[in-house]
Amino acid sequence: MSHSRHTDAGAARGSKRKRLNDEEDPDWGTSPIVEKGDPSANAQDPVTAGFCTEEEGRELFQAFFKHAHPFIPVLNPREDTWENLRQRSPFIVTVILSIALRARDGCGPPSELTKKCRDSAEDMAKQTLFSPIATLETVQALTLITSWGEHAWRTCCHAMALAVDMRLYRCLPYLYKIRTQSRKPDTHLERQMPLVSGARVWLALVKQSYEMSFNHAQPIQFSGSLHERIPYARELLQHPLSTVYDSRFLVSIELCAAREEAFRPWRSTSVQDLSSVDDVLRKVNKGIDNCYEYWLNYYHRVGVPSDHFLVKELGSQKAYGIMFANAAAWYGVHSKNDAVLLSAERRQWVQSALRAAAFLTSSIGSGRQEKDSEFGNHNFHVAIVATARYLIRMCELIPDAADLNQVSLDIDRLLLKLPFYPVVPFAESLRRTLAKARDQGVLPFTSISEQADAAVRSLSQRDPGQPSPASVGSLDISSLLPPGFNAFPWNDPAVAGRTPSSVLPSQSPANQQYGAELLSAGVTWPDDISLSNWLLPDGAWQGERH
Structure with a gap:
């Protein structure tokens, strides 16, 4: 009997500590983003594949972020560095280098390096068509391909479909809930980083969905009111990340x-x-x-x-x-x-x-x-x-x-x-x-x-x-x-x-x-x-x- 009361008291104290910890470090539940693995995880970026030297790769990478990134800022230069992306996603690295090379070639014939990077990026993109797995980096890479591709309608539709499967449309309202209902929403910002990236990708795809539909005279994908498509969008800019x-x-x-x-x-x-x-x-x-x-x-x-x-x-x-x-x-x-x-x-x-x-x-x-x-x-x-x-x-x-x-x-x-x-x-x-x-x-x-x-x-x-x-x-x-x-x-x-x-x-x-x-x-x-x-x-x- 005494042991039972002691156990009950300990459980009560543990429950109380848990509630206090939850207030200081709130448990926001399971992330709405559904990731199932990277279909291009075993692929090689252009440097690893021997297409170019690391010095040239870095130069093209920096050129992309300096000149091309502002047009479609789907990445975050503070987090998506050369070393980081090479470890996380050879797909994104390959796409970035192909975009920089495309700008360097202009209207002239594509160089051999451009062809190799483009073909490699397209091969990685094809792997996402019939694979049930996808990551945030996969959709980011497809978003960049859509933006700089000459035949982007189908790619845009595919990227949007993956984003819907991953529930990226839930990132904006989920972030708003965290910012408004948590007593200390900035306690663990690293846990919110994927949510901010997911919201950014969703906004990029909604923008592309509009533009592709206008350009090709096609219906707008998942059309609806602006608040339904991008709820709490302006509030995203108040987030520290x-x-x-x-x-x-x-x-x-x-x-x-x-x-x-x-x-x-x-x-x-x-x-x-x-x-x-x-x-x-x-x-x-x-x-x-x-x-x-x-x-x-x-x-x-x-x-x-x-x-x-x-x-x-x-x-x-x-x-x-x-x-x-x-x-x-x-x-x-x-x-x-x-x-x-x-x-x-x-x-x-x-x-x-x-x-x-x-x-x-x-x-x-x-x-x-x-x-x-x-x-x-x-x-x-x-x-x-x-x-x-x-x-x-x-x-x-x-x-x-x-x-x-x-x-x-x-x-x-x-x-x-x-x-x-x-x-x-x-x-x-x-x-x-x-x-x-x-x-x-x-x-x-x-x-x-x-x-x-x-x-x-x-x-x-x-x-x-x-x-x-x-x-x-x-x-x-x-x-x-x-x-x-x-x-x-x-x-x-x-x-x-x-x-x-x-x-x-x-x-x-x-x-x-x-x-x-x-x-x-x-x-x-x-x-x-x-x-x-x-x-x-x-x-x-x-x-x-x-």
Whole structure:
């Protein structure tokens, strides 16, 4: 009996000590992240495999974190060091080196080292397709492959599927629970490190999901309200283990969500009353301005200088948001006469879209974003080329809303930068669009026009994988463009089912031989271009003209 009371008292004291210890060192339960092993654990990084020396590997690794990492900051330079990552994940190391090599090669042919690193990274990625095991490092590596890959839609879907299987979407609410319900949430921060990394990866994938869906005209994966997809996202920046670069994902996601909201009314094929569209655009434009002001104030509050990459990119991301969201206001505009019929408010929106596109195009040649731009991810390079083509079309419709001489000069400067980007087909499409615009008097020539045109023409001759314009022969020129990029068919092959009355518009002597070769290949241009080809049928526009 006495022994029993002693035992019960001891158990009570032990239970009390346990409760006190739990308050000082709270037990947060099992981590929501489900990791099942690394499928590439037995693989070798490029140094171990003998592809390059450790000195060269370190140099490429440092170049990645210095120049490329800010574009997609899915890693943490403080923790993800050269030695650490080589021990944890040869997959990530191989991907990092291949990205740095890709930037070094530019539009030129890939080096042997680049090919080896790329093939090795792709082999490791393939192992994740049919393996039931995955780690946080696996998803981080796939996220980087998606960002710098040229065929990223399927990779993005696969990475998102792995992230959902690993329950990474639970990291943000789990961290919020720790920060708000624990008496001493900073007692053991090392236990929260995987949660912060998981939240960072989830934000990166949500951002990529938006961008891939927009670029490929596909449904957004696991769509839902912004709070459902990234709950307590802004609170992540208050965590001691977060970095200021985590804000880049939040800015992109919030602006992508605004872009999605701008086109929500257009999902109905029976839109007649466009006043609801105007209401949405007013709300979206105000939301974009509020988002920009919030994050600008945040950067000032945490001491980020005005010339920092994040502050500069904030301006660029706002411009992309304005340009894409206000594209809905162009509906029904087929010519300059249609542009005149726009309401004052809609004209203001389309002018703001033009100014945003002009700002983005000039940001490369003027130097605002010239530094490290060759290290930008694939979406960065493709977006700026598509923006320049969009800008040319907008200048034709509302030429009085822009300084055409400055626009023409900025596009020439962009063309001079494109040889440093791995975007051969996109550079050629922009060159042809600009050449036709000048032939038709939309944009003037500049003092560097001939130099810019020659710089891009030389790309096809340098790249053995792309035929040069002089060797088109019977090849359809549309094959030079990746699928889905011909969203603006101006100066591209004729829209299916249309036969132009004139085969070619007037061309400069320098382009006549090129045009003759295109004619022999069966390539023609439409008489005019209608933006309704990529928006809605003409029927919904009738009510606006009144």
